[in-house]
Amino acid sequence: MRQRGDHLTEEQICVCVVDQTDLAEDARDHLLTCPVCRDAKATLEFDLERLGEMARGFVPAPTKKIEIPLKKSRGFGFRLPAFAAAAAAVLFVVMFWGPGFFSDGSKQEGTNSLSQSDSDLYLVEDILDESPLPDYYLDIAVASYGYIDDEFLELIAPIDEPGDTV
């Protein structure tokens, strides 16, 4: 029988911190009425709680990501990320390369450049057609000999036509 003034032993305090139901009935009754023993129990509980808090708080943060390998499955759920990735890739191509491939902008630009080169070519052709040689070369060219006309050529090489000989 516990007498008044007899406090719980250190061992009993430890027991009641672990599991109060393991204490003998008279010790439990004493704990309910004795502020000294309740304080001792509360102090030990506080210390243990503080110990846990500090230990958890002083654990360094992880620097790398923990990767859990996924099992291969045939379900749609497994394919969903692949579909999403493919859709994202297509979207990326459309956004960055799309105008070049899908709009008429580049085609128009190509046509414009083609017609420009064509017109340049035609211009050169016209110039050559009108004056095939530069003036410098015209003196030695046949076209520059003005006296060689049709009459002269007829004299040099007459053309015998059937109607002339009677």
Added chain:
Amino acid sequence: LVYYRIRSRMDAEDLTQEIFMEMTRSLGNLRDSGKFKAWLYRISLNKVRDFKRKRKIVSFFAASPETQDDTSAVDLHNPLDQMVEKEFWQQFHGLIQKMSKKEREVFLLRYIDQLRIREISETLRSSESAVKTHLYRALQKFKGAPQFRHLFRGNAI
């Protein structure tokens, strides 16, 4: 869980990765989903045990001390915090080294990992009364280290 036991951040991260891989591999063997926590802790403790065993063998042949890094969890620019943290871990490991293997295990699981008595008994596959007995003894050793208790009581705000 892992870091308190092996005291190396890099190894703790690698080991945690292994634990989760083992978990995904063996998930089919878990019969009662209500015991998932205890089951995961058991895997973790087994991995830690294996790691310690390997490290002991390696350190025996390499004749080098056990690796511990000084990675800090607190602001690296605050030397006071660093000092408190270093002092804490020294005292912490000094304290748990005074306990027997079983006492240490139940003490860490109960007060650091915050498992219930029933969960600890499931994790360690021992009876609840055995767990309690180890806890009483561990607490008596904890109470017998007042300098350690002053360390964190002084930091309590």
